[in-house]
Amino acid sequence: MLLTHTVINKLQPSSTSIYTKRPDKHSDGNGLQLWVRYTGVKSWISAYRWQRK
Numbered sequence: 001m002l003l004t005h006t007v008i009n010k011l012q013p014s015s016t017s018i019y020t021k022r023p024d025k026h027s028d029g030n031g032l033q034l035w036v037r038y039t040g041v042k043s044w045i046s047a048y049r050w051q052r053k
Contacts, residue, residue, distance in 0.1 A: 003028040013038045 003026060013036050017024045023035035023043075031047040 003034055008034065008042065011036050011042065013040055 033045045
């Protein structure tokens, strides 16, 4: 799913993330992820691999 400005603004923490206190992870492709924490804070995370690890 392509994360557009409109989609990002509408993202809210899910009910499971509130109880488990784990962020919801939304991928934009090629290792770019948007984490939505149970408090509502949104953070961009870049996941990468080095020599398949």
